Amino acid sequence: MIEFQSVSKQYSPDAVALRDISLTVNKGELVFLAGPSGAGKSTLMKMIAAIERPSAGKVIVNGQDIGKLKPAGIPFLRRNLGLIFQQQRLLNDRSILSNVMLPLLVTGASRHQAEQRARAALDKVGLLDRAASMPLALSGGEQQRVSIARAIVNRPQIILADEPTANLDRDSANRVLDALKAFHSVGVTCLISSHDEQMLDRAARVIHLKQGQLEGGAP
Amino acid sequence: MSVWFRQHGFALGAALVHLRRAPGSFLFNILVVAIALALPFTGLTLLDNVRPMSESLSVDPEISIFLKQETDREQAQALATPLRQLVKDKQAKIIFTPREKALDDLKTKSGLSDVLTTLGDNPLPDSYVMKLDAFRNAQAGGDVDQLAEQIRTLPGVESVQVDSAWVKRLAALLNVLRLALLLLAATLGTVVVAVVFNTIRLQVMTQRDEIIVSKLIGATDNFIHRPFYYTGALLGLCAGALALGAVSLALRPLNVAIAEFARLYASEFQLAPLPPLAMAGLLAISAGLGLVGAVLSVQRHLSRLN
Numbered sequence: 001m002i003e004f005q006s007v008s009k010q011y012s013p014d015a016v017a018l019r020d021i022s023l024t025v026n027k028g029e030l031v032f033l034a035g036p037s038g039a040g041k042s043t044l045m046k047m048i049a050a051i052e053r054p055s056a057g058k059v060i061v062n063g064q065d066i067g068k069l070k071p072a073g074i075p076f077l078r079r080n081l082g083l084i085f086q087q088q089r090l091l092n093d094r095s096i097l098s099n100v101m102l103p104l105l106v107t108g109a110s111r112h113q114a115e116q117r118a119r120a121a122l123d124k125v126g127l128l129d130r131a132a133s134m135p136l137a138l139s140g141g142e143q144q145r146v147s148i149a150r151a152i153v154n155r156p157q158i159i160l161a162d163e164p165t166a167n168l169d170r171d172s173a174n175r176v177l178d179a180l181k182a183f184h185s186v187g188v189t190c191l192i193s194s195h196d197e198q199m200l201d202r203a204a205r206v207i208h209l210k211q212g213q214l215e216g217g218a219p
Numbered sequence: 220m221s222v223w224f225r226q227h228g229f230a231l232g233a234a235l236v237h238l239r240r241a242p243g244s245f246l247f248n249i250l251v252v253a254i255a256l257a258l259p260f261t262g263l264t265l266l267d268n269v270r271p272m273s274e275s276l277s278v279d280p281e282i283s284i285f286l287k288q289e290t291d292r293e294q295a296q297a298l299a300t301p302l303r304q305l306v307k308d309k310q311a312k313i314i315f316t317p318r319e320k321a322l323d324d325l326k327t328k329s330g331l332s333d334v335l336t337t338l339g340d341n342p343l344p345d346s347y348v349m350k351l352d353a354f355r356n357a358q359a360g361g362d363v364d365q366l367a368e369q370i371r372t373l374p375g376v377e378s379v380q381v382d383s384a385w386v387k388r389l390a391a392l393l394n395v396l397r398l399a400l401l402l403l404a405a406t407l408g409t410v411v412v413a414v415v416f417n418t419i420r421l422q423v424m425t426q427r428d429e430i431i432v433s434k435l436i437g438a439t440d441n442f443i444h445r446p447f448y449y450t451g452a453l454l455g456l457c458a459g460a461l462a463l464g465a466v467s468l469a470l471r472p473l474n475v476a477i478a479e480f481a482r483l484y485a486s487e488f489q490l491a492p493l494p495p496l497a498m499a500g501l502l503a504i505s506a507g508l509g510l511v512g513a514v515l516s517v518q519r520h521l522s523r524l525n
Contacts, residue, residue: 077437079436106436
C-alpha cells in the first residue's frame with residue numbers, strides 16, 4: 001500500500017529532511033508516526049501525497065512510484081488520499097457543508113450527489129447539525145472534525161493526518177482520534193503523525209523518526 | 220460529457236460567485252476595459268459608415284472636358300469625333316452635356332435655384348464627360364493623365380479635369396485610416412489583455428488558500444484554471460457590450476450634428492450602428508481578449524503555486 005525504499009530528501013546540502021528511510025505500511029493498517037518537531041514526519045507525509053518528491057530512493061503508493069508520477073497524474077493519486085492537516089485549511093468564506101462537498105465537486109460529482117455524501121460525512125463526525133455554519137464559528141476541535149469529514153468524503157483508501165490533534169484540548173483530541181479510528185475500523189489505511197505521548201499509547205504500531213532517520217531500524 | 224458540462228457549469232458559477240464578492244472592483248475593471256475598447260469600436264463604426272459611401276462613388280476614371288464659352292453648339296458637338304479617336308479601341312462612354320442642361324442640373328441638385336436665376340446669363344460652358352471603363356489597371360492613372368493632356372490640345376477645349384482623382388485620394392485616405400485603426404486596435408487590445416492579466420493576478424492572490432486546498436484534495440489544473448478563464452472572458456464580454464452600447468448612444472448626438480452638416484450638401488447621411496453580426500463578432504473578440512489575458516495570467520501566476 002505505502003512503501004518507502006531507501007528514501008532521502010535533501011532541500012539543500014545543509015537541510016536534509018529524511019535519510020535512507022525504508023518502511024512499509026500495509027493496507028488497512030493504523031500507523032502512528034512519532035518524533036519531535038523537525039524529525040521529518042511532515043516531509044514523509046508530503047511525499048506520500050506527492051507534495052514533495054524524493055531526492056533518492058522510491059516512494060510507492062498504491063503501486064505508483066511517486067518519483068515517476070507525471071504532474072497530470074498527481075490529482076488522481078490525491079483523490080485516493082484523505083489529507084488532514086494541523087491547520088485545518090478550511091475555506092472560511094463558505095459553509096462547512098460547502099467545504100466538505102469540494103473534494104467531490106472536483107471529481108465531477110453533481111451538486112446533489114456531493115451534498116448528500118457531504119452530509120453523510122458530517123454525520124459521521126457528529127457535525128451534521130452544524131452543516132450551514134461557517135468554519136470560524138466552530139471550535140478548533142470541531143474544525144478538525146470538519147477537515148476529517150472533508151478527508152473521508154471521497155472514500156479514500158489512505159488517510160494521512162499530520163498532527164491532527166495539535167493545538168486541541170484532550171477531550172477534542174480524543175474525539176478526533178476516535179473519528180480516525182472509526183474509519184480505520186472499516187478498512188481505511190491511516191497514517192497519523194503526532195508527538196502526543198498519550199495518543200501514542202493507544203497505537204498498535206508506531207514508527208519513530210529522529211533527525212530524518214528511523215529510530216530502532218526499519219519497522 | 221455530462222461531467223464536462225457540469226465542471227464548466229461549476230467553473231462559471233465559481234467565477235460569478237467571486238465576481239459577486241467584489242462587484243465594485245469588477246465594475247471598475249469593466250469600465251477601464253470598455254474605455255479601451257470604445258475607441259477602436261468608434262473608429263470601426265465610422266469606417267463602416269464611410270466605406271459604402273466611398274464604394275458607391277466611381278473610382279473608374281472620368282474626364283470632364285469644359286469647352287470655351289465662345290464655342291458654338293455645332294463646334295462643341297463636333298468635338299465628339301476627335302475625342303472618340305483619342306480613346307481608340309478602348310471602352311469609353313462620351314456624354315455631351317449642353318450648358319443649359321448643366322444649369323438645370325445645378326439648380327436642381329444645389330438648391331440654389333433662386334440665386335442662379337438672378338445671374339441672368341448662363342455662366343456654365345458646354346461640356347463632355349468621358350467615362351473610361353477600360354482603364355482599370357495600375358498603369359491606368361498614367362494613361363488617363365496622358366489622355367487628358369491630349370484632350371487639352373484640342374481646339375475649343377478650355378479645361379480638362381480628371382474627376383476620379385479625389386475618389387482615389389479618399390480611398391487612399393480610408394486605407395490609411397483603416398491601417399491606423401488596426402494599429403490602434405492592436406495597442407488597445409494589448410491594454411485590455413494587460414488589465415485582465417492584472418485582474419486575474421489579484422484574484423489568484425486572494426484565492427491562494429482555495430487554490431492550494433483544491434490542489435491537495437485532487438483538483439486538476441484545468442479545474443482550478445477554468446473559473447479564472449471564465450472571469451477573464453466575462454470581463455471582456457461585459458466590457459465589449461458596454462463599449463458597443465456607449466458607441467451606439469454616442470451616435471445620437473453625433474447624428475444631430477452630422478445632419479446639420481449634411482443638409483448643406485443636400486445629403487441625408489447619418490451614422491448607423493454596426494450591423495448585429497459585426498457587433499457579435501466584436502463581442503466575441505472582446506471575450507477572446509479577456510480570455511487571452513486570463514490564460515497568460517493563470518499560466519504565469521498559478522505555476523508559482525505548484
